Structure formats: C-alpha cells, structure tokens
Amino acid sequence: MEQELTMLPELLVSAFLVIGGIFGLVGAIGMIRLPDLMQRLHAPTKATTLGVGGALIGSMLYFNMIEGEISFHELLITLFLFLTAPITANFIAKTYMQAFVRNSDLPETGRRYGWAVYDDPPNEDNIN
Amino acid sequence: MVSASGLLPVMVLLPFIGALAPGLMIRAGRNACATFAAVPTILALVFLGVMAPDVMAGNTVTAQFSWLPQLGLNANFFLDGLGLLFAGMILGVGLLVIIYARFYLSGDDPMGQFFTYLLLFQGAMLGIVVSDNILLLLVFWELTSLSSFLLIGYWKHLPEGRQGARMALAVTGAGGLAMIAGMLILGNIAGSYDLSVILQHGDEIRASDHYLTALILILLGAFAKSAQFPFHFWLPHAMAAPTPVSAYLHSATMVKAGVFLMARMWPVLAGTEAWFYIVSTVGLITMVIGALIALFKDDLKALLAYSTVSHLGLLTMLLGLGTRLAAVVAVFHIINHLTFKAALFMSAGIVDHEAHTRDIKRLGGLASLMPATATIAVVAALSMAGIPPLNGFMSKEMMLEEVAHADWFGGEWPIIILATVGALFSVAYSFRFIGHTFFGPVRDDYPHHPHDPPVGMLISPALLTVMVVAIGLAPGLLAEPIVRVASAAVIGGELPEFHLKLWHGVTPALFMSIVAVLGGALFLWQHKRLDRAWIATPRPEAKPIFDGLVSRVALGSRRLTEVAHNGAISRYLAIFTAATILLGLAAYRGGGLAAPTREMLPVPPLVGIGFVLLVVATGATVLIHRNRFLALILTSVVGLMVSFGFVYLSAPDLALTQITVDTVTVMLMLLALHFLPKETPRESPMGLRIRDGIVALGAGAGVAALSFTFLLRDVSTISDYHLENSYKGGGGTNVVNVILVDFRGYDTYGEIIVLGIAGLTLFALMEALLNGPASRRLRNFTFPPDRSRDRHPLMMVIATRVMMPIAAMVGVYIFIRGHNLPGGGFVAGLVISIALLMQYMASGFAWAQERKRFAYHAMIGWGVVIAGLTGAGAWLAGEPFLTSAFGYFKVPPFEEFELATASLFDFGVFLTVLGAVMLMLYSLSRLARYAGETVNEEPMDYDPSRRVEVARIEEQEKKDEA
Amino acid sequence: MITYALIFAFGCFGFGLLVTLWRLLAGPSPADRILALDTMVINFIALLILYGVWRGTAIYFEASMLIAMVGFVSTVAFCRFILRGDIIE
Amino acid sequence: MLRRLLPHPILSVTLTIVWLALVNTVTLGNLFLGAVLGVIIPYMTAPYWPNRPKVGAPLRAAEYALIVLWDIIVANVVVAGIVLFKPRSRIHSQWVVVPLELTSPEAITVLAGTITMTPGTVSATLSADGAAILVHCLHTDDPDGVRDEIKSRYERRLMEIFK
Amino acid sequence: MELVVALSIGVLTAAGTYLVLRLRAFPVIVGLTLLSYATNVFVFSSGRLAVGVPPVLNDSASTYTDPLPQALVLTAIVISFGMTAVLVLIALGAFLESGDDQVNVEDKTTGEGDA
C-alpha cells in the first residue's frame, strides 16, 4: 500500500520528465532535419516548449508530491515561455523573411497595405 | 685656526636674494636695475672684506647648517685662502661687470632679466668656492651651468645665442653629472661628503680601488667646465652672449670653476701618476691647441675665447704637474689672467659696441679714433702676451720655469717645446689682436664710425688694466699675500720657497720667453700667408660634430622611441602578455610544490557536453570573429555555458548575475555595433597572427596550469568565519549576499561607484561626441535600404505590456529575497532595467523615455548617496562606516519580515545599477536619434483598432461627398 | 525510477544543446543562428529545472526564470539588430 | 480616481498571483504584500500601457485557454510525427493569409500567439495595418482549411472575449 | 572536474588573449569579454570546486562551498560590466570621430628637430 502511494507519484513525475525529454529531442532533431528556416522554426517553438513544459510539470509534481513542498514556481516559467515563444518566433521569422523572402513570393494581404516587414505602416500621410 | 661666522652664508645668499629685485624692477629703469644688482654685490664684498683679515691670518671661517643629514648633504660653508681669492674675484669682477653692463646693454634689452640671471650666477659661483660639502658644491656647480645657460641665451632672437647656450649647458651639464658620480664615490671612500673631512683623507682616497674612477669622473666635470680639450669647443660658441657675460663668465669666473675644483681637490687627488699624466697632458694640449686656433680667429671675442681656452689649459697643466710650486704659479696666474682677460673682453665689447663689428679683418687703425680704449686693450694684451713688466709676464715666466723641470713622458724636452710653442702662439695672437685692431691705417668702411665710449663703460676695463700694471710693478706687495694664503689652501701643507718678482735672473724660462716673443712677432709678420694655409688645411670643426652628435642622439632616440611606442596597442599587449607568462614561469621555478591533496571531482556527461559547447563556442568565436554579429552570438553561448558552470558548481548567485549582465552587455554591444562596421577586415599578416596565437596559447596554458595546480591542493580560508557569522551577525542566510552587503560592503560600495562613474562617463562622452565632428558623421549615417519596415510591432508591444510588470515583480522579489537566497540589489536592478529595456525595444526609445518617472542621473546620485548614508548612519551609533543593524518586525497584515540596514544599502545598489544601465542605454540611443532615427509618438507602428475609426471616417466622407 | 527518467531527460536536452550548437555554427542565415541560440536557452532552462529536481532543491529556480526572461530579451535584440540595425529606436 | 490608482485590475490580480508563485507560500501576509505590489507596479508602469483593454467573459477566456492547451498538446504530437517520420521532400509547407476581423491589438496578439503555439503553424508577420496575419504552415495540403479553422476555432472566441 | 574547469579557463584565456591582440576595437572588446569570463571562473575556482552545496545556510547542510570567492567574482563581474560599457562607448566614439575602428594609432605630427 505504502509502496503504491510512492510509486504513483514517481511514475507520474517520471512520465512527465520522459515526455519532456522526448519533445526536447524532437525539437533537436527538427533542428537538424528540416531543410529551411521557416520549417525549422516549427520544431523548437512547439516541441521545445512542450519539452520544457514536461520538465516543469515533472518538477512541480516532484516537489509537491515527493518532497512535500508546494511549488508554483514552475507555473511562472511556463507563463513566461508561453508569453515569449510566439514573439520570438515572430521575430525570427521576420528576420528570415527580410533577408531571404521576397515580397513577391508571398501571398497578397488582400488589403491596401502589404506585409509589415516590407511595407510602411499607415500614417497620417498615406491613410487617406 | 677655525672661526665661525654668520656672515659667510649670508654672503652667499645675498646675490640670490638680490636676484629677485632686478627681476621685479624691470619697469623701474636701467639705473635702478643696475643699482639693485650692484647693492648686493657690494654688500657681499663688504662682508668678504670683514672676513678677509681673519683668513689672511691663516684662519678658516666656517658656518654649518644641517640640510639633508640623511644624505650627508649639509649646508656647510668655509672660507679659506683659495675661497677668499675666488670670492674676491667673483664679487669684484661682478661689480665691474654690472657697471659695464649698465652701459653696454641697449634700451631694448630686458635689463631686469639680465641682472637677475647675473646675480643668480654670481650666487652660484660664490657658493661653489665657499662650499664645505661636495654635494652642496654640486648643487652650486649645476646652478652655474643653468644660470650661464640663461645668460648665454640672453639674446634669444639670435640663433647663435640659443645654440651656444644649449651647447654650453649640454657640455657642462654632462660634466656635472659625471662629477656627481665622482663625488658620490669620493664621499663614500672618505665616509663623509664634507670637504674638510675629505681633505684629511687624501692618502686613503688615493689608495682606494675606486680612486681612478672617481678621479676621472671628477676631472670630466672640471674639464668640461673649464673648456679643456676635448670639451673646449663650447666656450667660443658661448661668445654669442652679451660681452659683459663673456667677460664675467668666460674669463673670470665660471670657466675657472673647473680650475678651482682641481685646486680644491689638489691635496686629495693630486700626486699620483694618473693625476699627473691626465691633467698635465690635457692642459698642455689645450694650451697649444687653444692658442693655435686663437691665432687664426677673426672675431675678436672668438680670439679671446680661444686664448682663454689656452690659458685655462695652462692653469690645468700647472695643477697637473703636481709640484707645490706649480700650484703656486697656477694661483698667481689665475689672478693675472683674470685681470687682463676681463679687461680685454670689455675692450672687445667696446669695439663691437662702437664699430658695430668684431671682425678683425674689418677693423684696424682704431688707436687714433678711440685712444682710451686702445690704451687699455694694448696694455692688457701685452700682459697676455707675457711682455714685461706686466703681470702676465711674471706668471708665464714662472710657468715656463716649472715646465723646464718637469718630467713628462720620459723627458723634459717634449714639454718644454710644447710649452714654448704655446707661449709663442700666445704672443702671436696677442700681437695680432693689438696690431690688426688698433694699428695700421684708419679705414673708412667701418659699419659705424667708432669713437671712445662714455666713461661708465671704460671704468671697469681701466681699473683692471691698472691692476695689470700695478701687479706687474709691485707683485710682492699686491699679489704675494693673497697668493700665499690661497696657495697654502691649495697645497694643504707647507708652502714652497718662492718670491714674486719681475726679474728671476737668467733662467731657461727667459730663453723660452725670448723665443716665444720673437717667434710670435715672426708669426704676425707672416700672418696673411699662414692664414691662407690655415684656411686651406682641413680640420675637424667641433660645432658640426657636436651638433651632429646631438641630433644623431636625438634622431636615434626618436627612432627608438617611435619604434617602441609606435601606438600599436596590440603589440604592447603582446609584450605585456608574453612578459607576464615568462616572469610568472620564472617565479614559479623558484619555489617547490607540495603534493596534491585533493581528489578530482567526477565529470558527469552533461558537464562534458557543457564543456564541449564552451570550448567549441569559444574556438568558433576566435575563428569567425570577423563576422562581428556572429561573434556576439557566440559569446552569448559562452556566457550561457559559464553560467551553467556556476550553477553546477554551487554558485547560483553568480549564475544569476552573469546571465543578466551578459544580456545587458550584449545589448550595449549591439547598440554600438549598429554604427560600427559589421565585418572586421582581414589585415593582420600571417606572422602576426602566429605570434599572437603563440602568445595566446601561452597565456591560456599558463592560467590553466595555475588554476589546475591550486585546484588540487587544499588551503584553509577565512570564509569559515563568514559562514559561521552570516546569520548571527549579518542577518542573512545567503552568505554570498551577506558578504557583499555586510562583511565586504565596502567593496560593493566601491563597485556601485564604478557603475555610477561608468554611467556618468558614457553620458559625458555622448555629449562630447554630439558636440564634436562625430555629429557630422552621425548626421550622414545612412541606413540600409532593405531594413524591415515595422519598427514597433504590435505583438511585441502587447506582450511587453504584460511582461514588464511581471518582470518588475520578479525584480522586486529578487531584491527582497536576496539577503537569504540568491539575488540582491544588483541583480534586481539589472532585472528591472532589462524589463525597461524590453519596453524600450517594443515601443521605441523616444516614446518610452517620455514616460519614464525618474531621471537616471538622479537614480545614480541617490543610489550612491543612499548607500553612503546608510554606511555613514552607523556613525550615529558610534560604529564604523557600513556597520549594519537588523531586526525582525511584525506588522499585522504582513508576514514577519526582516529589516536590515544592509537592505537599505542594497537598495542604493539597486538604484545605482538601474540608473547607470539606463543612462548608458540612453546615451547610446541618443546617438542613434541623432543619426536620423525618427521619433515616434505612438507606442506601436499602427494600432489596428484605429481601423474602425478610419473606416468610420471614410464612411463619413463618402456620406459627405454624397 | 525518477533517476532514470531524469537521466533520460538530461540526455535528451543535452543532445539538444549539441544540436543547437551545430545549428548555430552551421547557420546558414542569421535567423538560424538566432533560432539556435534561443533554442539553446530553452534547453538550458529545461536542464536547470531537471538539475533542480536532481538536487531536490528549488534554489536554481530563479536562475531559470531569469534566463527565460533575458533569453527572450536578447533574442529580440538580436533579431531587431538584423531587422532594423538599431535595437532601441 | 480609481482608474488612476488601479489602471489594470486584471494585471493587478495576475501580479498578486505571480507574487504568490514567486514566494511559493500562500499565506495571508504574502497575499497582502502581493496585493500591495500588484497595485503599485501597475501604477508605476501605467504610462507604458495607456489604454485599458476591454476584456469580458472570463469563462470564455478560460474555455479558450483550455482549448489552446489541448491543441498545443495535439500539435506537438503532430509536429513530432512530421519532424521525425515524414521524408523531407514530402513536407509541403505553405503560406496562409488569415484576414482579421479582430481590431483590438491585445486580441490580435493572443491570436497570433495561439497560431504559433498550435498545430504546425507559425504566425510570421502581420500586414502593415494589422488586418491580416501571414501564417506559415509546416505541412498542409489545404491552406484554406487551415485559415477557416483558425478563424472559426480561435478568432471567433477571441471576438467574444475582447468585445 | 578540476581539469575541465582548468581547461575551460585556459581556453577562454587563450581565445580572449588572441582577440585582444587584434587590430580592431570590436574583436578586442569581444576578447576582453572572454577574458573576463576566464578571470571570473579563475577567481571563483580559487575557493576550490564543490558540487551541490551552495553557500545558502540551511539546517540540513553541513558543508558549503566557499562563499568568499563568489562574492569577489560578483564584484568583479559588476566592475567589468561597467568597464566594458565604457570601453564600448569609447570605441564607438573613436570610430565616429576618426572613421575607422583601429586600435593602433600612428603619430603623424611632425615637429622640427632642431634649428
């Protein structure tokens, strides 16, 4: 009985750690395997996020269930990562596009203004 | 035998004190100047006169003051016969020269300066002759060089004056420096620098191993000063000085300083073979060469200058002979030379002054135009030629007599012949001086029609000439007493039997004299022919050689300096590094090393990976450093791995700090790189790269070996105390932080000051750049055309709005917990500044700057002041600076919390860091704005919610149109 | 069990570090390098968390949090440098 | 007045929670301190967040969060599959344009973030007037389907949340 | 572990030194950054290495790592940050004023030797 009580948390923690590890690995493989940057961008932004997420949840569970301390620290890191990952991905994509993707290669915006990387934002002069 | 007198030092000081007056009286007129120069001289003469009877009675007047006893440099003065003779000469001639100069100098010359320099010189000279301490003597010795430099260069608009002054100073100064060494050796042998002590250690000194060295060094000084061969060349060039200076320095006093010194040291140094051969030979050579050259000089003053050289040689030779009688003759001749040579210089000056030329070839027949001057000059010149019954004749006779008995290089004939030749030349140039200047036909092409000068100018030479005659007629009465006391001082023992009189009977010297006079007359008769031959004869010219030497030394030094200090900092650093490695290695090899006491810790694979990353990233940084952006990214990796190492090795505080600092550093570098070239050109040649590579590898290996060596060995450290007392005494569980804000809070205080200064410096530099030529370059800065069009992307702006408060919260948290867990004011400050940076990146500098709540300058100021005041607060409790206090408090709604003054201190740290970082960024960003970045008024490029508004407006417009 | 899971995860993220290093060096575009650095930071955070679990202490948590924050900031700064030249305009 | 003191109430609440997470112990004292900081910090940073976003329907927001979380997990598995097993040549990447009806910058940001975090899509850039998102799809043979799903699954919900 | 740390210090020092010896300001700055990493680790290691025993007092731990070098390194990091900042701006200033970012200078002033 006691055995089982400690087994379950251990199992859970281990599972999350392993899942985290696997996704970390996937992200890494994506970095090598995918041929161009826009594709490679997918791998880390998703896989690594979940990879870290797995590790974080594992850690949280570990401290809560095994060490017996309450730990919400990890949530904060998750919050950070979720807030920042899209932004960094967005920036990296733009960095790539600015140098390697021509405006003409992209689909039209369907609006009066082009994509932000290539076209000036509307201002008082060109709004009307 | 010895009597103390306070007058002696006062006498020496008088000219120095007097020197101030003419300088301050420049505007009071020439007479006032001259009077103020004459008064101290006269006073000094009076003092000397008061002391003279005592000295003449065979006593020595002394005065002693302690100056620098550790060194043995004492302001000790003594006045004996020799000193009395010289002091009298210096002051007497000095007075005459002052009178003469008053009339000689024109109204355009700054006379105040002249008299100041002259009195300075007089004081220095006086100091030399009455010093009872050889170091004190050196002080005065060098002072004469300096003041004579000023006097020779007095007419600074004349290139000859400047060059002559420089040459004189260089030569006499060099001699003086050699003499310093000689004197130091001498003092060390004798065990004292006091002259009176040294004079008693003659035998000991002569027996010493260092005698020869000391002798040579001292003689170098004396020879240089007295213009002895081969240093004789400076004296004629010093003739660019105004004539009073020549009359004073270059006949009567300064050049005699060398002779004086030889005379002074005579009891100590003379009497050895070395002395005999060096001094007499140099003297003899100088005498002959000087006289020979004088014969062919057309410039009156140059002629006299070389004649002086010759006579100084004569004196030197006499002293060199080492016999007591020779020394007596030398003393006598010093007096005689003084009288006729000073008179001659002054006469030459008068001629120059009146006829506006000193060129003997343009003169002649002046006797009828300026009879008074001519009389004086002729009498003095005849004395110089050694014609009876003038005083010059007597001393020359005695000299020849001495020579006739000397054994020089295995016989007496060589020296007899040379001395006679010298005397012959001397007669010849003296006759030429008389004949070609004053006799012969009156010309009509003088540059200026000459006539006798005002009486004032004639007084001095006339007086001197009177002495020439008087001494010649009554030597026993006028000269013998002083010659006796002075010679007694020189010899330092019993005087030889001698009498000063005109007629000594038929002696070898008489024959030699006759030969000399006849030969001299013959030479004058044949002068034209000889002159042509002389001009045709190639001979080394001293001045070009000297100038060449100096400029070669200067040029060589310049090359050396410019090769060494070529502005190549990379080479300096390479030398620095290489030297460090080698010296470190040398130091290492001097001591042993105990066996290792620690086991190595295991290396888990993950650490291995980290190590690989670190090494590869570092290596790659080196390899691709030309791509600057990439190099920055790679350094970030290195920083990341170093932080990783800190975490692994139990230093979370370090990891936190390292990672935040790195980020800010990278931001700064990126801001700077924006303006810098993005690529480093490949410009160092392979050889240089190999050199640098070797140096770098050496440095790496050295540091690695060093750290590895101590890592394997234990040592007990003081930090046990910190661990033990951190909580008890510092109120924190994070020992690192307690050390930072408490145990070693003073370091931290210094550290924030460094940051504060950095902020201020950057700000100041930025201001300077914007006001300098850099601003032009900035204004012309062009941006790449293909850069992205979105400057403040919406997503970033929105994310930042959420992130920044959270980051601020984290900053507060890190600050508060720092005392007990990793963190603290510094990291907190950086976190907050990174949060602000985020905001600045998102919405642009201008927009964010407008909304900042505190001035960054103020933050730095307050931070440093708060930290300082916290530290000073301890004074109120009577405790030392930075003594901390803490306590635990419970205020109802909150948890129990700790309040420590250290936290307040940490708050100061926080503020300074924040202020400094932001001020740095502000400074860099201002440059960018100057470079033409536009200022945005909106937080983001385009707020899409405005689309609704725009659509509404458009609709409205459509409606309106409709 | 947790030990083995941890070792596995360590291995994965460690491998991830190596891969990102390779990508960083190989490029080819600056964006790739920035991406690699960003991923490296994220892997690093994961490793820190795992290390915290390994040691059983939460003392490394601040480090990971700060790294998450500054990693973001420096990634954005690098991108902005390529995009605009001036990272704070 | 209250608006000046408490410019962003939601932010204040968030920050209080963040504080509790940071100190990692939930006590009344900490809650109070967190709340104090949660008021002070938004007050200090308010100039940087001039307007107050209108957020309604907190329940919808929670629902949205859960959906996204689920999608992230799915996305990861899908992407993992593509990354690991799909031959390079058979990965068909596409650009997809998603025209936006959302106008609130906050909402657009959340949408773009969601796109990036979910199945095989990365939001690459906005149009200059913020009216369309350019999305890069790792692998799809049906770009229009992707666009429609984004619009229906996420944008619609966000429109309700950010009214 | 000791060897790894020592080697890291060595590699960082060597790389830093090499870059410091370059002819342009920017590599020199990067080199100094690397050098400061090296010195930080060096000073840190003077307290000897320890794994998993941070100097934060708690009841369970009996040994700690040496806190003093850590405090010293913290000070050193901050100081070198300030220094680097100043260096960066001076380098930038020198570039803006002179148009090149070479660290070496040549004195081209000519003066007469003598006359």
Next chain:
Amino acid sequence: MNHWIIAPVVLPAMLAPILAYVMRFDIPLQRAASITGAVLLTVIAAGLFMLTADGSVEVYRLGDWPAPFGIVLVLDRLSAMLVLLTAVLGLVVLVHASATGWDRSGRHFHALMHFQIMGISGAFLTGDAFNLFVLFEILLIASYGLAIHGGGKARLKAGLQYVIMNLAGSSLFLIALGTIYATTGTLNIADLSEKVREIPVEDAALVRVAAMLMMIVFAVKAALFPVQFWLPGTYASAPAPVAALFAIMTKVGAYAILRMHTVVFGPDAAAIGALSGDWLKPAALITVAIGAFGVIGARRLLPLVSFATLNSTGTLMLAIAAFTPYAAEAGLYYLVHSTLATAALFLVADLVLARRAGGDALAAAPATQQNGLLAALFFMAAIAIAGMPPLSGFLGKLLVLDALRVAEYTPLIWTVVLAGSLLVIVGFVRAGSQLFWKSTSVDPAPKAEAGLAPDPALAPAAPTDRLGPLQVAPTMVLLAGLAALTIFAGPISRHMNATASQLFDPSAYIEAVLVDQPMTKDLEEHH
C-alpha cells in the same frame, strides 16, 4: 575608532554624485562646491597626517567586522602622507581646471575628479588586497572618463588604448588575487603577511607566481618596462589638468609595490626572497632609459613631458626596487617630488599651449603672450623634473643614487640614471628654446590663421590674452611645494625615514590590524 580615517573616501564619494546630479547645469556652483570639498579634504588629510606623525598605526574596521574577515582601512605614515599628497594635488588641479575653463569642455568634470580622488585616497588607505582592486578600478574608470574629457579624435583613440591596456591589467589583477586567495586563503594584507611567511620554500611556487603577477599588475599602473607603453600616449592626449592628477596615479602603482612587496611579499619572507627586487631593478632601469630617450627624441611637448614622467617613475622604482629602508626613504622623497614636479610641468604645458598657436609641436611658432612668465615657470618645472638644482629633483636623485650605492650593479645604475638625466636636460633645453626663444616672425595678433589655429581638442578655449592670477596660482603652489621640499629636505627626509622604517618593520602594522582588535563584534547582541 577614529571615523575621520574614512573621510577621504566618503567625502568625495558623497560630493561627487551631488556634483553630478544636483549641480549638473551650474558650473560656477560646481566649482565652488568642488573646490570647497577639496579644501575640506586637504584639511582632513592634513589632520590625518598629523595623527600618524608619531608613528601610530590607526585601523578602521569597516562594518565593525574583525580583521581579517572584514575590510580594514589602515592609516600609517605612508598612507597618510600619500592621502595628503593626493588631496593637495587634487585641490591644485581643480583650481587650475576651473581657472582655465577645462571643466567646461565636457560634462561631469568635477564629479569625475572627485571620484578619481576618492579612488586614489582609498587605494592608499585600504588594508585589503581585493579592496585595493576595487579602488583601483574606481580610480581607473574615473580616469577613463577624465582621459577622454572633451572628446576629440586623438584623445578618444588614446583613451581607447588606455582603457584596453588597463582592462587587460585588471584581468591580470584578478588572476593574481585569485592565486593569492587560492594559496593563502585570505585577502587582508596583514594576514597575508603572516600567511605568506608561514609558507616554506618547498611549497612556494604558487605564492611566488602570485607575488610576481601582483608586481606586474602594479607595474602596469606605475608604467614600468615592459608595460610602460601606454603612458606616453595617454598622458599626452589627456587634458593637461587630468594628466597632472594622473601624476599621482602612477604613484599608486609604486605605492602598491612598496606596500605589498614589503609587508606581504617582502624579501624577508622565505617563500619570496629576492624575487621582487631581482626583476624590478632591470625593469626600472630600462624605464629610466626609455623615458630619457623619449624626452630627447620627442617631437611634441606633451609626449616630451610624458616621457619625462616615465623617466622619473623609473628612478622612483629603482629606489623602491632596492627594498632597503634607506632606499625606500629616498624613493619616498623622490615620489613626492616627482608627483609635484610632473603635475607642475603638465599645468605649465597647459598654460603654454593654451596661448600658443601651432599646437604642441616643438617647432617655431609666433611668440606667446607673456612669454617671460610662462618661460620662467616652464624652466622651473623642467629643472625640477630633470633633477637639476636647486629644486628637490636634484636632492631626490642624489638620495636615490646614494641609497643605491650598496646595490649590485651600482656603476650601471648610476651611469644609466646620470646619462638619462643628461638626455632629459638636453631634451628640455631643446624643447624650451624652441618654445620660448625661437619664434617665427609672424605677428602674434592674427591667431585664427588657418594653418596655425590650435587644435580645438587640445585646448579648452580660445587662447585668453592674459594669465589671471588664478590660472598661475596652481602652478606656483606646486613649484612652491617643490621649493619647500628642497629647503626642508632635512625634516622631510627624516619623516620619510620614519615612514620607511615603519614599512620595513611591519610588526606594528600587523599588530594593529590583527592583534589589537578592540573586541570582536558581539554577535549575540542582535538577537
């Protein structure tokens, strides 16, 4: 505990931020406050000097922590004297900078100056090796700011080099400190002294390396061969008043060697032996030669003055390198002399260049205004630095030479020093006659002529026509100081003698720091 001991650090440290922030737009106010502060500092420093005159060693335990665990300040004769010298020099330089308008040519001049003074005084006072590093950095970073004060191409380039050199030096300093801590486990100088003496020769390799590295670090600051290269460029390009203050900065290096390598790594420590002196002597000797060559070879005035500084530093280090009390006494006397003389020379050079068309090239240029007064001042300063009588340079040099007569290679040392003096004299003579005697026939009136206009970066403002008394006073004060140093050479050298013997018998120092602890902090008090 005497709280005044820390005043030379805290006073400028508090004043500077106020100058930088509160008064940042008001130069007259800054001047008033800054000079008042400097006067106050001088008074305090004089008081401290009096305090130590009887040979007592005062210890100030910062934070009330016992040594060697906390940081201590130690005030003994040496540190008190140098703090006083710093304060006086600081005051003089501040007056000069205010009177000539240098402080207007850039921002934060006064604040940086006070920070610099703080760093220097602190370095003299501290009794802790790492704290010495921190204060070195303070004085260095302030000096960076000051060296580039006013900006300009040449100055920035030189400043860049200066910063790079010193950053490399700082790295080495840290390595040396790390090695020291790694081998002795302590940082307090007094404690180090005891620990180093416990180390047997068989285990001395590391501590020897530490000693050597330390020496090189200080040699960089003191500008000793082969790490002297930075000095001429930096000094020549820095604003003159700053260079004048830097005169004491090189002395910090000399001081540190004097302190560390007697108290800690003294010849009496078995582990060290003659290590320090053996390497220092040739280095100093070569520095003397380099300085001399530089002076005679200089094309421009400021480099000439800088090389003269190098020459005098070398002479100073030669005395220190002997590590005997008498030589140290000579060295200390020479140190004071050399500081004042160098500073005076830089200030005169500044006055001259501000009034001289044609920059600082040693070439003929139109006669300067008030040639005579300036020439006289220059002449005095030059003979002081060249070691000619009657000023203290001659006595100092004699003392040094005399002190070194028992050293090995005395003939070589004497030859180099004396020959060096000759070159320096000749160099100054050439320079002086170029500057003051030789003038082109160009009328001095049209100064703004295109080719002859002074480099705006070199001088702060357009040449003012007349020297105000305030502009000359600082130089005069320094020269008067030199004169006083000469006249009172006896008592002064007696004091130096006492100082040196205190240095070579560090037992009082060690006892004051380690043994005479009032009562270690009552640790229970707080609970």
